[in-house]
Amino acid sequence: MENTGAKEVQVLKAHLALNVKSVERSIEFYRKMLGIEPLKVRRGYAKFDVQNPPLNLTLNQVPFGERGALSHLGLQVASTEDVLAMRQKWGEAGLVTRDEMQTNCCYATQDKTWVHDPDGNEWEVFVVLKDNLPEVSAEAATCCAPVAVEQNVVEQNTTQVSSSCGCESSPPPVGQAACCDTQAAKFNIAR
Amino acid sequence: MAIKTLKAHVAVNVRNVEQSIEFYRKLFGIEPSKSRPKYAKFDVESPPLNLTLNERPFTDSGALFHLGIQVTSTEDVLAMRERWIEAGLQTREEMQIVCGYALQDKSWVTDPDGNEWEVFVVHQDNLPTYYAEGADECSRQEADSCSTQAMTAGTSCCGSQPEKVGIGGLKK
Numbered sequence: 001m002e003n004t005g006a007k008e009v010q011v012l013k014a015h016l017a018l019n020v021k022s023v024e025r026s027i028e029f030y031r032k033m034l035g036i037e038p039l040k041v042r043r044g045y046a047k048f049d050v051q052n053p054p055l056n057l058t059l060n061q062v063p064f065g066e067r068g069a070l071s072h073l074g075l076q077v078a079s080t081e082d083v084l085a086m087r088q089k090w091g092e093a094g095l096v097t098r099d100e101m102q103t104n105c106c107y108a109t110q111d112k113t114w115v116h117d118p119d120g121n122e123w124e125v126f127v128v129l130k131d132n133l134p135e136v137s138a139e140a141a142t143c144c145a146p147v148a149v150e151q152n153v154v155e156q157n158t159t160q161v162s163s164s165c166g167c168e169s170s171p172p173p174v175g176q177a178a179c180c181d182t183q184a185a186k187f188n189i190a191r
Numbered sequence: 192m193a194i195k196t197l198k199a200h201v202a203v204n205v206r207n208v209e210q211s212i213e214f215y216r217k218l219f220g221i222e223p224s225k226s227r228p229k230y231a232k233f234d235v236e237s238p239p240l241n242l243t244l245n246e247r248p249f250t251d252s253g254a255l256f257h258l259g260i261q262v263t264s265t266e267d268v269l270a271m272r273e274r275w276i277e278a279g280l281q282t283r284e285e286m287q288i289v290c291g292y293a294l295q296d297k298s299w300v301t302d303p304d305g306n307e308w309e310v311f312v313v314h315q316d317n318l319p320t321y322y323a324e325g326a327d328e329c330s331r332q333e334a335d336s337c338s339t340q341a342m343t344a345g346t347s348c349c350g351s352q353p354e355k356v357g358i359g360g361l362k363k
Contacts, residue, residue: 021303022303032280052194069305119205
């Protein structure tokens with residue numbers, strides 16, 4: 001598999017998205033802890049683009065579900081080509097991927113694909129095409145994570161729950177209500 | 192002083208470490224750098240990330256065990272600790288502690304939602320498995336817990352050992 005001419009993917013940074021109860025309080029803490037200012041602050045959302053060590057840290061003010069403070073994890077790459085190369089690698093390794101291309105979330109336009117680990121933690125490989133988009137609605141702040149996957153589910157049998165917003169870029173599972181107004185509007189589904 | 196950090200550290204709780212190793216092997220395309228009963232570490236270079244998998248009961252904080260910043264020397268641990276204290280954060284020290292099958296010096300802070308962050312240096316890695324096998328439950332948990340919270344939460348036999356914190360002449 002290694003000799004199929006697969007592209008070497010240069011990954012920029014690990015990405016860690018935390019759920020927080022109060023983004024202001026958390027900004028205050030992480031400013032002190034990291035010694036830097038947030039790169040992006042929106043209502044209910046902040047991003048620290050840490051150079052030392054390389055880390056893309058985002059804070060998302062959302063109601064905590066059973067899943068606790070870990071929203072999701074990711075690998076930030078430099079191009080859509082690298083997203084697709086990683087997607088290819090993951091697919092060849094037997095992981096089930098879900099794509100979100102040209103999606104607007106976390107106030108940035110991104111291309112990405114997702115996998116989830118055996119405990120339901122979501123990992124994305126993503127490229128940021130356009131960052132620092134203006135604040136359009138509070139809904140955007142809770143995006144950037146697919147609908148929470150129920151823990152302990154078997155791969156390819158992802159029972160999805162509506163406890164968190166599933167981002168406006170993908171529809172909810174068949175038969176389920178939309179998890180936020182944006183998603184409801186976009187896919188013409190009742191909340 | 193400028194602190195040169197090595198890597199971010201993410202420690203996740205897992206229900207089954209073998210299943211998770213299988214997944215993360217595929218995700219990163221690398222082998223774990225350390226594998227022990229109920230514990231594994233992926234030392235990822237691209238991107239720089241120290242990821243550990245800890246098979247332990249999930250708490251209210253879900254899959255997130257703790258987070259960290261790995262540095263290269265005890266001096267950098269102390270420099271970061273100093274900076275944190277000056278910024279008004281409350282630190283807790285663990286010096287010369289064995290956890291995650293590694294001998295480390297570290298200092299902890301807790302974010303507003305209770306997530307623990309450590310700044311740490313690894314002095315000796317890949318210590319033998321006897322911390323987990325044959326040892327009593329308390330020693331085993333100490334070896335693989337890597338969290339002051341785990342030790343003080345009262346949920347384990349290690350919970351009554353607050354002297355773990357602040358040793359090494361680092362009491363404020």
